[in-house]
Amino acid sequence: MSNGNEDREVILANFQAITGIDDIAIALSTLEQFNWDINNAIVATVSEDPTPSPQVSSCEVNTTFKVDWKGREYSFSLNVNDATVGTLKENLSSRVGVPKENFTIIGFPTMTVQTDHKTLQQMGVSQDCRLMMVETPNQVPNTRGQGSSSIMSSSRYRFKMSVEGLEYDLVFPANNHVRQVKSYVESTYNIPASQQRWEGWPPGTSDSLELRDLVLETPFHRLKVFRRQEAGRASVGSDDEFMDEDVLESPECSSTSAQRPLMTVGKSAEENVLQFLQVFEERYGNVHPAFHIGTLKSALTAAFNVPADLKRPLIVFLHSDKALTGHLFCSQVICSESMAGYIDQHFVMWAYDLTERRLQQQILTECQSIFGYSGRQQVEMYVPDKLPLMIVITKVQSAPQVFAVFQGDISPDLLMAQLIDAVENYNQTRSIEKAAELEQEQRSRLRELQEQEYLDSLQRDREKDEMKKIEEKEKQLQVETEEATLSSFEDLVPPEPDSNTPSSDITFKLPSGERINRKFVHRTQLKVLSYFVGSKGYPPANFKLVQNFPKRQFDEDEMYLTLDDLGLTRREILYVEERD
Template identity: 30%
Template structure:
């Protein structure tokens, strides 16, 4: 028998035709169930049996009730009153096959019902997929993504790739409660609440030009390791006596001047020594247009549009550039822009000229800072006595505020944990298969579970049900298997230690059993 449930190459139209053919041929129940599972996408045999029972074992009507009619597969067959022509390779079923399970008087009626879809008024089992809402943040943007829980993490990334223009290979999706997950992870397996907040991380590697100068030997300026903003803070915003000029080296591999400038100027002992003593030197590689655009954005933010426009006017063959920037009270100022077509002596003279301007400004800043500190000293002395009297009250108030903040934080954590546990519990509860009826003709196992509070949980399961379903049922009632163990009364056995893929029959929990829950130590 060909396994229709595992053959993904068959179209649903072929599967539907095969369903009609095999039903007429009165094939075994196993084959009929395989057809139902393949045609409808149902992955639970108990649900497939329930679907057939609700449609009086009318296979075509059962499939018609689940597959959406707008796909065009069943519309053509819904209007037919007779059976379709069987494939040429398959012989027509013998009459005995049709009448094997029915009397002669009921054969015609059974065949007729097999090929006539049931009107919409009949009961139909419909599967409503659970939808999950994701709030994804990336830098200053927020994206809302809604997917079925049968989707994967990779499906979320595919949507974000379209929205954010970030390749999936460079995207890290963070914020999962269970830690990092792979792109192939199915969302259903994570037991997520309906609403989940995530955030996207991408590699943000700063193209430092220092690696370019390292090709010319060990003697080269020591470049500041950090962002342009951090380098500006280091150079401009300390004490007046500690401030320095900021030298921004802009490298471009496409310029013919780069080799000469790096090897003869930037790696000269005198230049290296002078820059190290008097400058904070920061480097950036603008060979790629994307890096140059990022530089212009940073310069506009820290130095204003004039600096960015100045850099933009220089052509590739004028690089490398050395920008000498001085910090001022109101705004930063570019004192000099040294191009690549210079000499060591000219470069040293321009650096020294910038230092003269900076030194004069620095002396003025030092005087202003000394006067300001003298005024502040008088004020500090006047405030010292008052400060000491308030110190004890301040510490007491801070301690009380910390205690209250900690209480609020602990309460928020507790609330979030309760919400997460409730979301997981509801997810497990919704994923449970329906409880089988006692008169369904199947092997039924009746389980009675005593909780630590003395209450009893009672439920029927199919004997072929996996132990994992039992564990999920207990967890849906507030007793997860990582906190509680499920024990038999006599002989005492720990059911939670058994393989979850085993069945109730294999675990000897049939036809009925009384279990009890006990908290793990």
């Protein structure tokens, strides 16, 4: 391998001419992977171009899989041996109307670097595979106050790199890892990686990250690299290490965590969560998932003590400033717009800081009170060396339980895929709960209706009883009144005279057709006859006395005249008629 830039340009040109790869970024990436050994790179590239077996037709190897885009699933049936990632992007672009340069696809089963010319088989796509389409907008805001920052719309990044005081303009493919940049400096400028001291990398940078995963300045990003004067430990180059010593020595990270803790021992839960939110935004900016303000118990209530349609899984985010992966996980993973948006849409998130030991004990005690001793053990086994953690809690059959635990060294793509899986699993549970809740609601509504009908029936019966009692009272009063009236009329009528006393024999013809005979002495006033009729149930106020032969109707003035005065001294017939 040649160390000169001119030789590498020749190698790059020859490699593109032989392989037919027009994309400079892909060609550079491939050569970097083989340490600029053009022969091995050509062999590997040619071998990655599979040719379908002539014995098998395309329809026989078509594979059905799904791609999720903003909650909607799109099914595809493609020949995974022939179709490439680029083919899939074109199909997606035509179906959803988003230019293919504005999105990427995540969730491929293999850990192979994704390029458009890779076949779906090389990316591990198989039957019932589930992928996710994620927008990659050209401009994203810098969340750490570093000025205007963006991801380059092209596939390369430009750097103004000062190497031991000399400045160079360098360009690297977006899919190059940070360790490849350091290897380039080692091979080109003869500064061993173990002796490199860098300035200018964004906080949270590690050797295992690709350049496109970092927040870099545009149109170029400035870096400085110096040779260490004293031998230090070798730079971390393994993918197993999430942060290197440059991150641990970052003045921003160390001073921030020392001067401004995320939580303070002795404060209430609400005060500490508000402090966590404020310090978190000071460190990482305003783009982050929304943190529930309150205790863990109140977060559980917000997630699960709501109607089935509104229930969401709970994420308990446990952080520590002492954890190597904490700063990078916050800055590069959960503070991305896509991750924060997805969590806000589908989860309730509660955060807690475990930097101080007393804070650790408090959360363990609270976990034990809510989830039992087994729940405490699940959390305790990760504290403190496995932090940060994202603990996904669901609620099945009224009991909260830990669904999954994600550690801080998980990749963003894998975390997103796992969160999607958690949401899908919980949605199935929620649909069952929703059906049960609907059934319970219907039963309750029917029971309430039956109870109301019963109460209405009781009320109607009570009203009927009351009306019956009132009617009976009125009837009784009427009877008593009538009896009293009749009795009073009887008291006003003198006894019937004997046969020796001169008297008038009066026959009363009642409205009912009944005839009553009664003798009255001649000096009896006519009103006494009306009293007699009243004692028989025909009071003078409502009835009058009438003589037919001759036709004669007695008026009020005649009521005080005697029978002798009226000429009623013989046998007479008087008719009792109702007054008009």
